Amino acid sequence: MCLGIPMQIRSIDGDLAQCEIDGVTREASLMLLADPVSEGDFVLIHAGFAISKLDQQEAEETIALFRQILADGGGVE
Secondary structure (H helix, E strand, O other), rough: OOOOOEEEEEEEOOOEEEEOOEEHHHHHHHHHOOOOOOOEEEEEEEOOOEEEEEEEHHHHHHHHHHHHHHHOOOOOO
């Protein structure tokens, strides 16, 4: 199973972005994106690549779902 994580772009240097969510930062390549992005935008990160740009509402809803899953024990039984 593949999992993409919504993260917010904090800074951009060429084709690389520093992205953050809940205090966790990761570097991600922007080379797969068709749409231009800017600092503050939300992107879906998978395997070190930003694979799509997300609107803020969609990103926040997905992040809230991830937080709920973690609060409920991570979905592991």
